Amino acid sequence: MEDFVFGKNSVIELLNNKKRNVSKIIILKGAKDSKTETIISLAKERGIVFQFVPKEKFTKFSKDAHQGVVAYVAPVEYTELEDFLNKKKDGYKRVVILDGIEDPHNVGAIIRSAVCAGLDAVILPSRRTSLINSTVEKSSMGAVNLIDIVMVNSLSSTIDILKDRDFWIIASEAEGKDNYFDIDYCGMNFALVMGGEHSGISSTIMKKADFKVKIPMSANFNSLNVSNAAAIIMFEAFKQLLKNKNL
Protein backbone atom coordinates (compact mmCIF):
# COMPACT_ATOMS: atom_id res chain seq x y z
CA MET A 1 0.00 0.00 0.00
CA GLU A 2 1.33 3.35 -1.00
CA ASP A 3 0.86 6.25 1.32
CA PHE A 4 1.16 9.99 0.86
CA VAL A 5 2.88 12.79 2.69
CA PHE A 6 1.44 16.26 2.23
CA GLY A 7 2.81 19.73 2.72
CA LYS A 8 6.19 21.33 2.31
CA ASN A 9 7.57 21.00 5.82
CA SER A 10 6.47 17.39 6.11
CA VAL A 11 8.00 16.48 2.75
CA ILE A 12 11.30 18.17 3.65
CA GLU A 13 11.37 16.24 6.91
CA LEU A 14 10.60 13.06 4.98
CA LEU A 15 13.39 13.62 2.46
CA ASN A 16 15.87 14.25 5.25
CA ASN A 17 15.17 10.81 6.62
CA LYS A 18 17.26 8.37 4.61
CA LYS A 19 15.35 5.44 6.04
CA ARG A 20 12.14 6.39 4.25
CA ASN A 21 11.50 5.08 0.83
CA VAL A 22 10.01 7.79 -1.38
CA SER A 23 8.88 6.70 -4.83
CA LYS A 24 8.01 10.09 -6.30
CA ILE A 25 7.06 13.65 -5.53
CA ILE A 26 4.55 15.82 -7.34
CA ILE A 27 4.87 19.58 -7.17
CA LEU A 28 2.41 22.21 -8.34
CA LYS A 29 3.54 23.73 -11.63
CA GLY A 30 5.00 27.19 -11.18
CA ALA A 31 5.92 26.81 -7.49
CA LYS A 32 9.10 28.78 -6.88
CA ASP A 33 9.39 29.41 -3.15
CA SER A 34 12.43 28.47 -1.12
CA LYS A 35 10.86 25.42 0.51
CA THR A 36 10.01 24.01 -2.90
CA GLU A 37 13.62 24.63 -3.96
CA THR A 38 14.79 22.71 -0.91
CA ILE A 39 12.48 19.83 -1.79
CA ILE A 40 13.81 19.72 -5.34
CA SER A 41 17.43 19.75 -4.30
CA LEU A 42 16.88 17.06 -1.68
CA ALA A 43 15.03 14.93 -4.22
CA LYS A 44 17.87 15.33 -6.72
CA GLU A 45 20.41 14.44 -4.07
CA ARG A 46 18.54 11.22 -3.30
CA GLY A 47 17.73 10.39 -6.91
CA ILE A 48 13.98 10.61 -6.31
CA VAL A 49 11.72 11.36 -9.26
CA PHE A 50 9.81 14.64 -9.05
CA GLN A 51 7.25 16.07 -11.44
CA PHE A 52 5.70 19.45 -11.92
CA VAL A 53 1.99 18.90 -12.45
CA PRO A 54 -1.07 21.10 -13.02
CA LYS A 55 -3.42 21.66 -10.14
CA GLU A 56 -5.94 19.12 -11.46
CA LYS A 57 -3.54 16.40 -10.35
CA PHE A 58 -4.10 17.51 -6.78
CA THR A 59 -7.87 17.11 -6.94
CA LYS A 60 -7.85 13.77 -5.19
CA PHE A 61 -5.83 15.28 -2.35
CA SER A 62 -8.12 18.28 -2.00
CA LYS A 63 -9.14 17.34 1.53
CA ASP A 64 -5.52 17.50 2.67
CA ALA A 65 -3.41 20.59 3.33
CA HIS A 66 -0.94 19.66 0.59
CA GLN A 67 0.36 23.16 -0.24
CA GLY A 68 1.08 21.94 -3.75
CA VAL A 69 3.46 19.17 -2.72
CA VAL A 70 2.69 15.49 -2.30
CA ALA A 71 5.23 12.69 -1.79
CA TYR A 72 4.39 9.05 -2.52
CA VAL A 73 5.97 6.88 0.11
CA ALA A 74 6.18 3.40 1.38
CA PRO A 75 4.56 3.17 4.81
CA VAL A 76 6.59 4.20 7.84
CA GLU A 77 9.28 1.73 8.73
CA TYR A 78 8.51 0.23 12.04
CA THR A 79 11.19 -0.82 14.49
CA GLU A 80 11.04 -4.29 16.02
CA LEU A 81 10.64 -4.25 19.79
CA GLU A 82 13.74 -6.43 20.25
CA ASP A 83 15.80 -4.16 18.03
CA PHE A 84 14.69 -1.14 20.00
CA LEU A 85 15.47 -2.78 23.33
CA ASN A 86 18.88 -3.89 22.13
CA LYS A 87 19.88 -0.44 20.94
CA LYS A 88 22.69 1.00 22.98
CA LYS A 89 21.92 4.18 24.86
CA ASP A 90 23.76 6.07 27.56
CA GLY A 91 21.24 6.43 30.32
CA TYR A 92 17.66 5.35 30.64
CA LYS A 93 15.13 4.70 27.92
CA ARG A 94 11.72 6.34 27.86
CA VAL A 95 8.79 5.32 25.74
CA VAL A 96 5.14 6.15 25.38
CA ILE A 97 2.58 3.41 24.73
CA LEU A 98 -0.69 4.27 22.98
CA ASP A 99 -3.42 1.91 24.09
CA GLY A 100 -6.35 2.29 21.72
CA ILE A 101 -5.96 5.90 20.60
CA GLU A 102 -8.06 6.16 17.49
CA ASP A 103 -7.89 9.73 16.24
CA PRO A 104 -4.92 10.05 13.87
CA HIS A 105 -4.52 13.74 14.83
CA ASN A 106 -4.01 12.67 18.41
CA VAL A 107 -1.55 9.92 17.44
CA GLY A 108 0.40 12.42 15.31
CA ALA A 109 0.43 15.09 18.01
CA ILE A 110 1.62 12.61 20.64
CA ILE A 111 4.45 11.42 18.39
CA ARG A 112 5.43 15.05 17.83
CA SER A 113 5.43 15.80 21.55
CA ALA A 114 7.32 12.58 22.28
CA VAL A 115 10.12 13.67 19.94
CA CYS A 116 10.16 17.18 21.46
CA ALA A 117 10.32 15.73 24.96
CA GLY A 118 13.23 13.47 24.03
CA LEU A 119 11.50 10.11 24.30
CA ASP A 120 13.03 7.14 22.52
CA ALA A 121 10.06 5.28 21.08
CA VAL A 122 6.32 5.19 20.58
CA ILE A 123 4.73 1.76 20.95
CA LEU A 124 1.36 1.00 19.37
CA PRO A 125 -0.69 -2.15 19.18
CA SER A 126 -1.52 -3.22 15.65
CA ARG A 127 -5.20 -3.32 16.61
CA ARG A 128 -7.30 -0.73 18.41
CA THR A 129 -5.09 2.13 17.26
CA SER A 130 -4.81 4.42 14.32
CA LEU A 131 -2.03 3.14 12.06
CA ILE A 132 0.64 5.56 10.98
CA ASN A 133 -1.09 6.92 7.89
CA SER A 134 -0.60 10.22 6.12
CA THR A 135 -2.87 12.09 8.55
CA VAL A 136 -0.77 10.89 11.47
CA GLU A 137 2.40 11.80 9.64
CA LYS A 138 1.12 15.27 8.80
CA SER A 139 -0.14 15.88 12.35
CA SER A 140 3.26 14.81 13.62
CA MET A 141 4.88 17.42 11.34
CA GLY A 142 7.25 14.75 10.15
CA ALA A 143 8.22 13.67 13.68
CA VAL A 144 7.33 10.04 12.85
CA ASN A 145 10.70 9.93 11.10
CA LEU A 146 12.65 11.00 14.15
CA ILE A 147 11.70 8.37 16.67
CA ASP A 148 11.39 4.60 16.77
CA ILE A 149 7.82 3.54 16.05
CA VAL A 150 7.25 0.04 17.41
CA MET A 151 4.11 -1.80 16.31
CA VAL A 152 3.25 -4.83 18.43
CA ASN A 153 0.59 -7.52 18.32
CA SER A 154 -0.04 -7.67 22.03
CA LEU A 155 0.44 -4.72 24.34
CA SER A 156 0.02 -6.97 27.31
CA SER A 157 2.96 -9.22 26.46
CA THR A 158 4.97 -6.19 25.35
CA ILE A 159 4.54 -4.76 28.83
CA ASP A 160 5.73 -8.05 30.33
CA ILE A 161 8.82 -7.88 28.15
CA LEU A 162 9.43 -4.24 29.12
CA LYS A 163 9.16 -5.14 32.80
CA ASP A 164 11.66 -7.95 32.30
CA ARG A 165 13.97 -5.42 30.76
CA ASP A 166 13.75 -3.16 33.77
CA PHE A 167 11.14 -0.68 32.61
CA TRP A 168 8.65 0.85 35.05
CA ILE A 169 5.11 1.13 33.74
CA ILE A 170 3.33 4.43 34.37
CA ALA A 171 -0.37 4.49 33.50
CA SER A 172 -2.13 7.81 33.03
CA GLU A 173 -5.52 7.55 34.67
CA ALA A 174 -8.12 10.08 35.81
CA GLU A 175 -8.52 8.17 39.09
CA GLY A 176 -4.79 7.60 39.53
CA LYS A 177 -3.27 7.50 42.99
CA ASP A 178 -0.34 9.83 42.46
CA ASN A 179 -0.20 13.25 40.91
CA TYR A 180 1.85 13.07 37.73
CA PHE A 181 4.27 15.66 39.10
CA ASP A 182 5.04 13.67 42.22
CA ILE A 183 6.75 10.88 40.27
CA ASP A 184 10.52 10.93 39.92
CA TYR A 185 11.04 10.17 36.24
CA CYS A 186 14.80 10.47 36.27
CA GLY A 187 16.28 7.30 37.69
CA MET A 188 14.50 4.67 35.62
CA ASN A 189 13.52 3.35 32.25
CA PHE A 190 9.85 4.13 31.93
CA ALA A 191 6.91 3.39 29.68
CA LEU A 192 4.09 5.91 29.93
CA VAL A 193 0.75 4.36 28.90
CA MET A 194 -1.95 6.65 27.48
CA GLY A 195 -5.43 5.22 26.97
CA GLY A 196 -7.85 5.72 24.09
CA GLU A 197 -10.29 8.60 23.76
CA HIS A 198 -13.31 6.50 24.66
CA SER A 199 -12.36 3.51 26.72
CA GLY A 200 -9.12 4.59 28.38
CA ILE A 201 -6.45 2.04 29.25
CA SER A 202 -7.63 -1.56 29.02
CA SER A 203 -7.96 -3.34 32.34
CA THR A 204 -5.33 -6.02 31.63
CA ILE A 205 -2.78 -3.27 30.98
CA MET A 206 -3.88 -1.24 33.98
CA LYS A 207 -3.26 -4.20 36.28
CA LYS A 208 0.37 -4.30 35.22
CA ALA A 209 1.07 -0.65 35.93
CA ASP A 210 3.64 0.19 38.58
CA PHE A 211 2.32 3.72 38.93
CA LYS A 212 -1.09 5.16 38.17
CA VAL A 213 -0.82 8.88 37.76
CA LYS A 214 -3.51 11.50 37.44
CA ILE A 215 -3.41 15.06 36.25
CA PRO A 216 -5.27 17.01 38.92
CA MET A 217 -7.76 19.38 37.38
CA SER A 218 -10.04 22.21 38.20
CA ALA A 219 -13.25 21.07 39.85
CA ASN A 220 -15.77 21.86 37.17
CA PHE A 221 -14.42 19.80 34.28
CA ASN A 222 -12.26 16.74 34.11
CA SER A 223 -11.56 15.71 30.57
CA LEU A 224 -8.37 16.60 28.78
CA ASN A 225 -7.67 15.78 25.16
CA VAL A 226 -5.36 12.73 25.24
CA SER A 227 -2.56 14.39 23.28
CA ASN A 228 -2.62 17.33 25.68
CA ALA A 229 -2.55 14.98 28.66
CA ALA A 230 0.38 13.08 27.14
CA ALA A 231 2.26 16.33 26.51
CA ILE A 232 1.75 17.49 30.10
CA ILE A 233 3.20 14.29 31.55
CA MET A 234 6.02 13.84 29.04
CA PHE A 235 7.14 17.43 29.56
CA GLU A 236 7.03 17.09 33.34
CA ALA A 237 9.42 14.17 32.89
CA PHE A 238 11.58 16.16 30.48
CA LYS A 239 11.71 19.13 32.85
CA GLN A 240 12.89 16.86 35.67
CA LEU A 241 15.52 15.37 33.39
CA LEU A 242 16.72 18.82 32.35
CA LYS A 243 16.98 19.90 35.97
CA ASN A 244 18.89 16.72 36.81
CA LYS A 245 20.98 16.94 33.64
CA ASN A 246 20.23 13.29 33.37
CA LEU A 247 19.41 13.20 29.67
Next chain:
Amino acid sequence: MEDFVFGKNSVIELLNNKKRNVSKIIILKGAKDSKTETIISLAKERGIVFQFVPKEKFTKFSKDAHQGVVAYVAPVEYTELEDFLNKKKDGYKRVVILDGIEDPHNVGAIIRSAVCAGLDAVILPSRRTSLINSTVEKSSMGAVNLIDIVMVNSLSSTIDILKDRDFWIIASEAEGKDNYFDIDYCGMNFALVMGGEHSGISSTIMKKADFKVKIPMSANFNSLNVSNAAAIIMFEAFKQLLKNKNL
Protein backbone atom coordinates in the same frame (compact mmCIF):
# COMPACT_ATOMS: atom_id res chain seq x y z
CA MET B 1 -26.91 22.08 19.95
CA GLU B 2 -26.80 23.99 16.77
CA ASP B 3 -29.44 26.51 15.92
CA PHE B 4 -30.65 27.75 12.53
CA VAL B 5 -31.57 31.09 11.07
CA PHE B 6 -33.73 31.06 7.92
CA GLY B 7 -34.35 33.51 5.12
CA LYS B 8 -32.33 36.17 3.39
CA ASN B 9 -33.15 39.20 5.52
CA SER B 10 -32.73 37.28 8.75
CA VAL B 11 -29.39 35.91 7.67
CA ILE B 12 -28.18 39.37 6.62
CA GLU B 13 -29.21 40.71 10.00
CA LEU B 14 -27.49 37.82 11.70
CA LEU B 15 -24.28 38.42 9.78
CA ASN B 16 -24.33 42.08 10.71
CA ASN B 17 -24.38 41.16 14.37
CA LYS B 18 -20.79 40.48 15.27
CA LYS B 19 -21.73 38.95 18.59
CA ARG B 20 -23.57 36.10 16.95
CA ASN B 21 -21.54 33.11 16.06
CA VAL B 22 -22.31 31.61 12.66
CA SER B 23 -20.65 28.33 11.80
CA LYS B 24 -21.80 27.97 8.21
CA ILE B 25 -24.36 29.06 5.65
CA ILE B 26 -26.00 26.96 2.98
CA ILE B 27 -27.33 28.65 -0.14
CA LEU B 28 -29.48 27.16 -2.87
CA LYS B 29 -27.42 26.39 -5.94
CA GLY B 30 -27.95 28.94 -8.70
CA ALA B 31 -29.17 31.80 -6.47
CA LYS B 32 -27.97 35.08 -7.95
CA ASP B 33 -30.10 37.91 -6.51
CA SER B 34 -28.64 40.91 -4.73
CA LYS B 35 -29.52 39.75 -1.21
CA THR B 36 -27.70 36.50 -1.81
CA GLU B 37 -24.73 38.52 -3.03
CA THR B 38 -24.87 40.56 0.19
CA ILE B 39 -24.92 37.38 2.24
CA ILE B 40 -21.91 36.00 0.39
CA SER B 41 -19.90 39.16 0.79
CA LEU B 42 -20.73 39.44 4.50
CA ALA B 43 -19.82 35.79 4.98
CA LYS B 44 -16.50 36.31 3.23
CA GLU B 45 -15.80 39.38 5.32
CA ARG B 46 -16.38 37.44 8.51
CA GLY B 47 -14.56 34.32 7.36
CA ILE B 48 -17.70 32.19 7.53
CA VAL B 49 -17.94 29.07 5.39
CA PHE B 50 -20.74 29.08 2.80
CA GLN B 51 -21.79 26.30 0.45
CA PHE B 52 -24.01 26.13 -2.58
CA VAL B 53 -26.18 23.06 -2.24
CA PRO B 54 -28.97 21.39 -4.26
CA LYS B 55 -32.53 21.82 -3.06
CA GLU B 56 -32.64 18.35 -1.51
CA LYS B 57 -30.44 19.70 1.25
CA PHE B 58 -33.27 22.00 2.29
CA THR B 59 -35.76 19.17 2.75
CA LYS B 60 -35.35 19.08 6.50
CA PHE B 61 -36.05 22.82 6.65
CA SER B 62 -39.13 22.56 4.43
CA LYS B 63 -41.45 23.79 7.17
CA ASP B 64 -39.47 27.02 7.45
CA ALA B 65 -39.53 30.01 5.09
CA HIS B 66 -35.90 29.60 4.23
CA GLN B 67 -35.89 31.25 0.78
CA GLY B 68 -32.91 29.07 -0.11
CA VAL B 69 -30.69 30.35 2.70
CA VAL B 70 -30.02 28.75 6.07
CA ALA B 71 -27.36 29.79 8.58
CA TYR B 72 -26.11 27.40 11.23
CA VAL B 73 -25.58 29.25 14.46
CA ALA B 74 -23.52 27.97 17.32
CA PRO B 75 -24.97 28.74 20.70
CA VAL B 76 -21.84 30.09 22.36
CA GLU B 77 -22.35 33.37 24.09
CA TYR B 78 -19.38 35.65 24.16
CA THR B 79 -18.51 37.71 27.21
CA GLU B 80 -17.59 41.36 26.88
CA LEU B 81 -14.06 42.15 28.06
CA GLU B 82 -15.30 44.81 30.49
CA ASP B 83 -17.85 42.42 31.97
CA PHE B 84 -15.18 39.80 32.45
CA LEU B 85 -12.80 42.26 34.08
CA ASN B 86 -15.51 43.55 36.39
CA LYS B 87 -16.51 40.10 37.60
CA LYS B 88 -15.69 39.56 41.24
CA LYS B 89 -13.21 36.82 42.03
CA ASP B 90 -11.33 35.89 45.16
CA GLY B 91 -7.73 35.80 44.11
CA TYR B 92 -6.06 36.39 40.79
CA LYS B 93 -7.51 36.02 37.31
CA ARG B 94 -5.84 33.95 34.63
CA VAL B 95 -6.59 34.02 30.95
CA VAL B 96 -5.21 32.61 27.74
CA ILE B 97 -5.10 34.72 24.59
CA LEU B 98 -5.12 33.03 21.18
CA ASP B 99 -3.28 35.16 18.65
CA GLY B 100 -4.06 33.82 15.19
CA ILE B 101 -4.71 30.15 15.92
CA GLU B 102 -6.54 28.89 12.86
CA ASP B 103 -7.20 25.20 13.33
CA PRO B 104 -10.54 24.80 15.11
CA HIS B 105 -9.34 21.52 16.66
CA ASN B 106 -6.53 23.44 18.32
CA VAL B 107 -8.85 26.20 19.50
CA GLY B 108 -11.24 23.61 20.94
CA ALA B 109 -8.47 21.64 22.64
CA ILE B 110 -7.01 24.80 24.19
CA ILE B 111 -10.40 25.86 25.55
CA ARG B 112 -10.81 22.38 27.01
CA SER B 113 -7.38 22.48 28.66
CA ALA B 114 -8.01 26.02 29.90
CA VAL B 115 -11.14 24.86 31.71
CA CYS B 116 -9.32 21.83 33.14
CA ALA B 117 -6.47 24.03 34.34
CA GLY B 118 -8.88 26.41 36.06
CA LEU B 119 -8.35 29.47 33.88
CA ASP B 120 -11.01 32.16 33.88
CA ALA B 121 -11.28 33.17 30.23
CA VAL B 122 -10.13 32.60 26.69
CA ILE B 123 -9.62 35.75 24.62
CA LEU B 124 -9.67 35.63 20.84
CA PRO B 125 -9.42 38.33 18.21
CA SER B 126 -12.35 38.40 15.82
CA ARG B 127 -9.93 38.14 12.92
CA ARG B 128 -6.97 35.82 12.37
CA THR B 129 -8.54 33.13 14.53
CA SER B 130 -10.96 30.30 14.12
CA LEU B 131 -14.32 31.44 15.40
CA ILE B 132 -16.12 29.27 17.90
CA ASN B 133 -17.89 27.07 15.38
CA SER B 134 -19.27 23.61 15.85
CA THR B 135 -15.86 21.98 15.24
CA VAL B 136 -14.36 24.06 18.01
CA GLU B 137 -17.28 23.27 20.24
CA LYS B 138 -16.96 19.57 19.52
CA SER B 139 -13.18 19.57 20.05
CA SER B 140 -13.68 21.38 23.33
CA MET B 141 -16.08 18.62 24.45
CA GLY B 142 -18.52 21.31 25.47
CA ALA B 143 -15.95 23.23 27.52
CA VAL B 144 -16.81 26.39 25.55
CA ASN B 145 -19.83 26.69 27.78
CA LEU B 146 -17.81 26.50 31.00
CA ILE B 147 -15.49 29.45 30.62
CA ASP B 148 -15.78 33.07 29.54
CA ILE B 149 -15.03 33.38 25.84
CA VAL B 150 -14.10 36.97 25.06
CA MET B 151 -13.98 38.01 21.42
CA VAL B 152 -12.17 41.30 20.80
CA ASN B 153 -11.50 43.45 17.75
CA SER B 154 -7.97 44.39 18.66
CA LEU B 155 -5.69 42.16 20.69
CA SER B 156 -3.20 44.95 20.99
CA SER B 157 -5.56 47.35 22.74
CA THR B 158 -6.97 44.46 24.78
CA ILE B 159 -3.49 43.82 26.10
CA ASP B 160 -3.13 47.50 27.01
CA ILE B 161 -6.39 47.27 28.93
CA LEU B 162 -5.27 44.08 30.68
CA LYS B 163 -2.00 45.76 31.70
CA ASP B 164 -3.93 48.72 33.08
CA ARG B 165 -5.94 46.24 35.10
CA ASP B 166 -2.82 44.74 36.62
CA PHE B 167 -2.37 41.69 34.40
CA TRP B 168 1.09 40.40 33.52
CA ILE B 169 1.49 39.34 29.91
CA ILE B 170 3.30 36.05 29.31
CA ALA B 171 4.14 35.26 25.69
CA SER B 172 4.96 31.69 24.69
CA GLU B 173 7.86 31.83 22.26
CA ALA B 174 10.36 29.28 20.96
CA GLU B 175 13.17 31.80 21.46
CA GLY B 176 11.86 33.00 24.83
CA LYS B 177 14.29 34.09 27.54
CA ASP B 178 12.86 32.14 30.46
CA ASN B 179 11.91 28.50 30.74
CA TYR B 180 8.16 28.26 31.27
CA PHE B 181 8.70 26.40 34.55
CA ASP B 182 10.87 29.16 36.02
CA ILE B 183 8.00 31.65 36.14
CA ASP B 184 6.06 32.07 39.38
CA TYR B 185 2.45 32.03 38.21
CA CYS B 186 0.90 32.31 41.64
CA GLY B 187 1.07 35.91 42.79
CA MET B 188 -0.37 37.70 39.80
CA ASN B 189 -3.15 38.07 37.29
CA PHE B 190 -1.73 36.72 34.07
CA ALA B 191 -2.56 36.50 30.40
CA LEU B 192 -0.76 33.71 28.55
CA VAL B 193 -0.46 34.48 24.84
CA MET B 194 -0.22 31.58 22.37
CA GLY B 195 0.63 32.34 18.73
CA GLY B 196 -0.81 30.86 15.57
CA GLU B 197 0.36 27.65 13.91
CA HIS B 198 2.19 29.43 11.11
CA SER B 199 3.17 32.92 12.10
CA GLY B 200 3.39 32.73 15.89
CA ILE B 201 2.63 35.76 18.02
CA SER B 202 2.41 39.01 16.08
CA SER B 203 5.25 41.44 16.71
CA THR B 204 3.10 44.24 18.16
CA ILE B 205 1.81 41.83 20.79
CA MET B 206 5.24 40.38 21.46
CA LYS B 207 6.61 43.84 22.26
CA LYS B 208 4.05 44.23 25.03
CA ALA B 209 4.93 40.96 26.77
CA ASP B 210 6.29 41.14 30.30
CA PHE B 211 7.70 37.61 30.06
CA LYS B 212 8.70 35.56 27.05
CA VAL B 213 8.76 31.93 27.97
CA LYS B 214 10.00 28.93 26.04
CA ILE B 215 9.40 25.25 26.44
CA PRO B 216 12.86 23.71 26.28
CA MET B 217 12.92 20.72 23.97
CA SER B 218 15.03 17.85 22.89
CA ALA B 219 17.73 18.87 20.45
CA ASN B 220 16.56 17.19 17.29
CA PHE B 221 13.10 18.69 16.89
CA ASN B 222 11.57 21.89 18.07
CA SER B 223 7.97 22.17 17.07
CA LEU B 224 5.14 21.35 19.40
CA ASN B 225 1.50 21.44 18.43
CA VAL B 226 0.14 24.71 19.83
CA SER B 227 -2.59 23.08 21.90
CA ASN B 228 -0.02 20.78 23.47
CA ALA B 229 2.27 23.72 24.19
CA ALA B 230 -0.61 25.64 25.77
CA ALA B 231 -1.52 22.63 27.91
CA ILE B 232 2.05 22.25 29.16
CA ILE B 233 2.27 25.88 30.29
CA MET B 234 -1.26 26.15 31.71
CA PHE B 235 -0.77 22.98 33.73
CA GLU B 236 2.60 24.14 35.05
CA ALA B 237 0.75 27.20 36.34
CA PHE B 238 -2.05 25.06 37.75
CA LYS B 239 0.42 22.75 39.48
CA GLN B 240 2.09 25.74 41.14
CA LEU B 241 -1.28 27.05 42.24
CA LEU B 242 -2.23 23.65 43.66
CA LYS B 243 1.01 23.48 45.60
CA ASN B 244 0.48 27.01 46.90
CA LYS B 245 -3.22 26.37 47.54
CA ASN B 246 -3.65 29.74 45.95
CA LEU B 247 -6.56 28.87 43.70
